[in-house]
Amino acid sequence: MNGPQHRPVADNAELCKHLVEWGGDDLPPALNPLVARFRDSTRPEFYVSQGWWPLLVRLEQRPATLDPTYRVSQVKSKFAVLQFYLEGMPRGDVGPAFADAIREAEAEAARTCELCGKPGVLCRSREGTYALLCADDAGTAYRPANDSADGSDPP
């Protein structure tokens, strides 16, 4: 593997803390480079809770080194699974690297609490709502989806 150099993250732990504890009404400036990649950056189709923001910042920094012009159409959590959609195909021979980077981020999200960024698992509420949560955030309302007695899969 002799891929391009990744831009270093100044201080990952500090950035994660900053993002996860962000209390502003708008998205934090650290997400601006990602937001700028949406067709309408004033109304990005970005529907992800802040526990996943750090991994999205890291993801944004990776493919940017492969194709600085790539565009994003939508980033969301669907049944507690991260979905990261590119708009169109990336330029050049970088498709597989993009796909790998996105898959890695989606895999990381699948074990990261979407509220606080700590390790988490897929959980399900009694009403059938899915969320990726740590034990603290799951509380009594959610329990690990894999514990469900009925063994049903997410829709």
Ligand SMILES: [Zn+2]
């Ligand atoms: Zn949590």
